[in-house]
Amino acid sequence: MSLNRICIQSRYIAIQELAKTENVSIVLLCQIAKVSCAAYYKWLNRQPIVRELENEQLVAFIQYLYTQVDGIYGYRRMTLTINCQREKESLAKVNKKRVYYLVQICGLEAVIRCRPKKYRKVKPDYVAENRVTRKFTAEKSNQK
CATH class of the missing domain: 1.10.10 (Arc Repressor Mutant, subunit A)
Structure with missing residues (x-):
């Protein structure tokens, strides 16, 4: 559709x-x-065709799944979850493009999480004294 x-x-x-x-x-x-x-x-x-009825069931399951995971799943992970569920019920698998299309129609978007930084900024314990003091020219070689 x-x-x-x-x-x-x-x-x-x-x-x-x-x-x-x-x-x-x-x-x-x-x-x-x-x-x-x-x-x-x-x-x-x-009379609604079989595909429309199946799409309505998929949309209901997609919206239920979306609320269960607080909007974290995108269409790829939703497709995996839907196909696992349909496999248990011995139904045919659903293509990811179809799930993408239905998610788009529903207006659902995945929440993109920011990953935490893996480092902490720490002040150094020892700072060397500044002997050069922005004077880079020397009178003789190997002085600085």
Whole structure:
């Protein structure tokens, strides 16, 4: 399902909700949304395909997983977790591109953690005295 298709689908849902709650005619709402009435009624009476139902289940699991790990997982690690879970249930694996697409549609982003620094700044115990004092020229060789 492309992003354009999702945008159109959200228009249909908005038309449906406004028609129920605000008692506005569907013909007027279709004109405002720049959608034909025939397309709206065709969408209203359609049967969802298997892929859409599977995507809805995946989105629900992705959102559940995202909340469980506090948004740390990206789409790659989510794909690994989903595939492990689906393997236990003896279902087919899911491609990482599909998970990436669904994560993008949901608007989820992974939290990028900063790694702690592996060193500490410590003041030196001994500092040598400054004998050169920014005078780099010598009168004879091997003086400085």
